[in-house]
Each structure stands twice: as C-alpha cells, then as structure tokens.
Amino acid sequence: MAEPTLRAEQPGDGDAIAAVTAAAFGKQLEARMVGAIRASDRFVPELSLVAELDGRIIGHVILSYVDLVGEPVTTRVLELGPMSVAPEHQRRGIGSALIREALHRAEARGDPVVLVLGHPWYYPRFGFRPASQLGIAAPDPELPDEVFMALPLQSYDPGLRGRVVLPPAFAAT
Numbered sequence: 001m002a003e004p005t006l007r008a009e010q011p012g013d014g015d016a017i018a019a020v021t022a023a024a025f026g027k028q029l030e031a032r033m034v035g036a037i038r039a040s041d042r043f044v045p046e047l048s049l050v051a052e053l054d055g056r057i058i059g060h061v062i063l064s065y066v067d068l069v070g071e072p073v074t075t076r077v078l079e080l081g082p083m084s085v086a087p088e089h090q091r092r093g094i095g096s097a098l099i100r101e102a103l104h105r106a107e108a109r110g111d112p113v114v115l116v117l118g119h120p121w122y123y124p125r126f127g128f129r130p131a132s133q134l135g136i137a138a139p140d141p142e143l144p145d146e147v148f149m150a151l152p153l154q155s156y157d158p159g160l161r162g163r164v165v166l167p168p169a170f171a172a173t
C-alpha cells in the first residue's frame with residue numbers, strides 16, 4: 001500500500017480534519033475542540049499535521065500550548081491532542097508516524113516537554129510517562145494518574161513543575 005504523506009495543515013484543510021476527527025471519535029466534540037484550538041492564540045500551524053493519502057486527509061495530530069502554573073511562574077508548554085486516524089486506516093502505523101513527526105518538530109523548536117491526556121496503552125511507546133513523575137499535575141485531579149502523561153525533550157528542565165491549566169479551547173462543547 002502507498003505510504004501517506006505527512007505535512008502541516010494548510011488553510012482549507014479544516015473541514016477534512018474535522019471529518020476525520022469525528023469519524024475516529026464517533027462524535028463531534030473533539031472535532032469542535034480542534035476548531036477551537038485553531039481559532040485560539042495557542043495554535044501553532046506547523047504543529048498541526050495531517051496524513052494524506054491519494055489527496056485525502058486520513059489522519060491528524062495537533063500540538064498546542066497549555067499553561068503550566070508553577071511557583072512563581074506560569075509557562076506555556078505543548079500538549080498533544082486530539083489526534084485521529086480514520087477508522088479504516090487505523091493500526092497501520094499512521095498514528096505513530098504522525099506522533100513521531102510532531103515530536104520531532106517540537107524538539108526542533110526547542111520545546112522542553114510535550115504533554116498528553118490519552119490512552120495509557122498507546123503513548124508510553126513514544127516515551128511518554130505519567131506526568132506526575134515529573135512533578136506535573138493533571139488539569140483535573142480526578143484523572144487516573146496513568147492517563148495524563150509527559151515526554152521530556154532535549155531542553156527539558158526538571159524545574160518545570162506545576163499544575164496544568166487548559167485554555168478555553170479545550171473546554172469546547
């Protein structure tokens with residue numbers, strides 16, 4: 001089978017990204033969340049990546065900035081998600097390729113860490129571990145420890161600690 005091309009999203013990709021997101025999650029919430037992130041000041045166009053096959057978008061991952069509220073400073077750090085692969089294209093490595101490319105770009109920008117709220121059976125293979133191990137508390141203290149994860153990058157600084165506060169875009173309904 002042909003390999004999908006990975007590239008940053010372009011103006012005009014929004015509807016196709018929303019469609020693949022809704023198909024992957026089986027509901028609209030996460031698609032609206034992606035739209036709200038894109039419309040916010042936390043969006044980084046080069047960190048919203050699509051996988052394209054025969055001119056069709058079949059996967060998407062987004063990294064955007066959330067707040068890490070520490071003492072005494074609040075820092076903006078990257079969080080991954082939502083991410084999606086079209087159901088008929090799942091389990092072929094497309095999600096993994098998107099994540100690796102997104103992490104490579106975050107590393108190249110000099111970002112110190114990437115967070116994710118997600119499946120504990122998926123993200124550890126990329127090096128994510130419970131964020132609590134780095135002194136980074138989840139936005140919701142009720143979340144099980146293993147679902148809120150962090151991946152330190154090359155410029156990681158252990159002083160980067162605190163509680164994550166999600167910007168309004170993540171509260172899309």
Ligand SMILES: CC(C)(COP(=O)(O)OP(=O)(O)OC[C@H]1O[C@@H](n2cnc3c(N)ncnc32)[C@H](O)[C@@H]1OP(=O)(O)O)[C@@H](O)C(=O)NCCC(=O)NCCS
Nearest residue numbers: 024025083084085090091092093094095096117118119121
């Ligand atoms: C999670 C998701 C992005 C992964 O994308 P993908 O392209 O299928 O992932 P990859 O092919 O890189 O990796 C697949 C591996 O993930 C694991 N996996 C996938 N689905 C799984 C499931 N339902 N239960 C347990 N493990 C699963 C397996 O280890 C699988 O490898 P295998 O097929 O060799 O067993 C995709 O399944 C998806 O869009 N899911 C719905 C939306 C979602 O949950 N998004 C992530 C929110 S955190």
